[in-house]
Amino acid sequence: MDETDKKNDASGELERALKEKEEYLNGWKRAKADLINYQKEESKRFEEIAKFAALGLLEDLIPVLDSFDLAISMLEKEGKAERGMYMIRTQFEDVLKKQGLERIPFSPGSPFDPKQHEAVGEIESTHPPGTLAEEIERGYVIGGRTVRAARVKLSKAK
Numbered sequence: 001m002d003e004t005d006k007k008n009d010a011s012g013e014l015e016r017a018l019k020e021k022e023e024y025l026n027g028w029k030r031a032k033a034d035l036i037n038y039q040k041e042e043s044k045r046f047e048e049i050a051k052f053a054a055l056g057l058l059e060d061l062i063p064v065l066d067s068f069d070l071a072i073s074m075l076e077k078e079g080k081a082e083r084g085m086y087m088i089r090t091q092f093e094d095v096l097k098k099q100g101l102e103r104i105p106f107s108p109g110s111p112f113d114p115k116q117h118e119a120v121g122e123i124e125s126t127h128p129p130g131t132l133a134e135e136i137e138r139g140y141v142i143g144g145r146t147v148r149a150a151r152v153k154l155s156k157a158k
Contacts, residue, residue: 051100051142051143052142052143052145054099055142055147058096058099058100058101058140058142058147059147059148061092061096062101062140062147062148064092065089065092065093065096065138066137066138068085068088068089068092069089071085072085072086072089099142100142100143101140101141101142101147102140102141102142103138103139103140104116104117104138104139104140104141104146104149104150106132106135106138106139106150106152107132108125108127108131108132108133108134109127109128109131109132109133109155110131110132111130111131111132112130112131112132112152112154115146115149116139116141116146116149116150117132117139117149117150117151117152118139118149118150118151118152119152119153119154120136120151120152120153121153121154122153122154122155122156123153123154123155123156124155124156124157125155125156126155127155128155129154129155129156129157130154130155131154131155132152132154132155133152133153133154133155134152134153135150135151135152136151136152136153137150137151138150139151
């Protein structure tokens with residue numbers, strides 16, 4: 001084997017090694033990008049899990065909040081017991097808000113939204129027919145998802 005053959009053989013081997021290096025580098029870059037995308041997707045998934053992890057507990061606590069309202073309405077007005085109940089109810093509601101639970105706003109005359117309201121009847125009112133007239137039971141959402149629809153009565157024509 002002469003000198004020229006050795007140089008050609010060495011340069012061919014060098015070209016193959018460079019191509020192989022480039023393939024390995026590109027493969028590594030793709031794997032790294034896949035890992036980063038996977039980590040981002042998992043992070044989003046864990047955020048969703050954390051957001052709705054307490055959902056069952058919050059759903060169970062909503063009737064307790066309703067019971068507080070009922071108890072307060074049954075107490076004599078301006079008594080110490082009523083003030084105490086209001087304080088406890090406010091604290092309880094604040095804890096639920098910290099967990100992401102929000103009350104569905106109610107305003108007589110506003111449009112009925114079947115995603116947030118459950119119509120349980122109709123009453124005559126001054127508001128346009130088919131709009132909200134009276135709130136029977138409060139509704140709640142968490143993270144934009146309805147936990148309990150507000151039970152409402154709709155306006156009907158006189």
